[in-house]
Amino acid sequence: GQQLNQSPQSMFIQEGEDVSMNxxxxxxxxxxxxxxxxxxxxxxxxxxxxxxxxxTSNGRLTAQFGITRKDSFLNISASIPSDVGIYFCxxxxxxxxxxxxxxxxxxxx
Amino acid sequence: xxxxxxxxxxxxxxxxxxxxLRCDPISGHDNLYWYRRVMGKEIKFLxxxxxxxxxxESGMPNNRFLAxxxxxxxxxxxxxxxxxxxxxxxxxxxxxxxxxxxGPGTRLTVT
Numbered sequence: 001g002q003q004l005n006q007s008p009q010s011m012f013i014q015e016g017e018d019v020s021m022n023x024x025x026x027x028x029x030x031x032x033x034x035x036x037x038x039x040x041x042x043x044x045x046x047x048x049x050x051x052x053x054x055x056t057s058n059g060r061l062t063a064q065f066g067i068t069r070k071d072s073f074l075n076i077s078a079s080i081p082s083d084v085g086i087y088f089c090x091x092x093x094x095x096x097x098x099x100x101x102x103x104x105x106x107x108x109x
Numbered sequence: 110x111x112x113x114x115x116x117x118x119x120x121x122x123x124x125x126x127x128x129x130l131r132c133d134p135i136s137g138h139d140n141l142y143w144y145r146r147v148m149g150k151e152i153k154f155l156x157x158x159x160x161x162x163x164x165x166e167s168g169m170p171n172n173r174f175l176a177x178x179x180x181x182x183x184x185x186x187x188x189x190x191x192x193x194x195x196x197x198x199x200x201x202x203x204x205x206x207x208x209x210x211x212g213p214g215t216r217l218t219v220t
Contacts, residue, residue, distance in 0.1 A: 004151070042212050043200070043211045045210060045211075048207070088152060095140070095164055095165060097142070097209055098154070099144075099151045099153075100151060
């Protein structure tokens with residue numbers, strides 16, 4: 001299957017700092033999605049991107065669909081303690097969704 | 110609008126036993142997916158239903174796993190007999206064809 005490389009694997013940051021994470025793939029996708037998972041919960045959709053080059057914001061979150069369609073990044077500005085969780089990227093092609101290994105974010109107050 | 114629900118939230122069984130997981134998708138979503146996440150690894154695709162039909166079951170690990178989707182509504186995933194390596198969190202997700210919404214997952218522990 002298609003493989004997504006997500007980095008970094010984990011991040012420890014101070015409250016108020018900005019965060020950046022990204023996903024790359026050897027294959028192209030039609031849609032990129034970013035999810036956040038908190039303990040005991042399923043992944044929650046944060047942002048969906050549908051076009052190469054698209055830049056979309058959702059509050060303090062900004063994500064971009066890479067121009068090559070093989071990558072995407074997610075930025076979180078001015079982090080707060082409730083941003084803690086695991087962030088997953090996902091690429092959609094055909095009928096399948098392919099996921100990255102996740103970025104674990106810890107925000108230190 | 111109700112989200113995707115899964116039952117049970119946790120299951121602890123012994124090797125060799127049978128477990129059945131249930132997923133109720135968002136009403137009206139034809140696409141239903143099953144995934145598994147083993148600690149620290151990516152979320153791995155198991156299979157995909159479109160209504161009651163299996164569209165793609167290429168991710169099912171072996172024939173100990175059986176998924177059904179009765180009448181195109183809820184779905185069940187049965188593991189029989191369970192092995193130690195089946196432990197993990199099983200997620201169900203439903204989609205309207207564009208965005209995908211996850212359930213809370215079932216944490217399966219096989220001892």
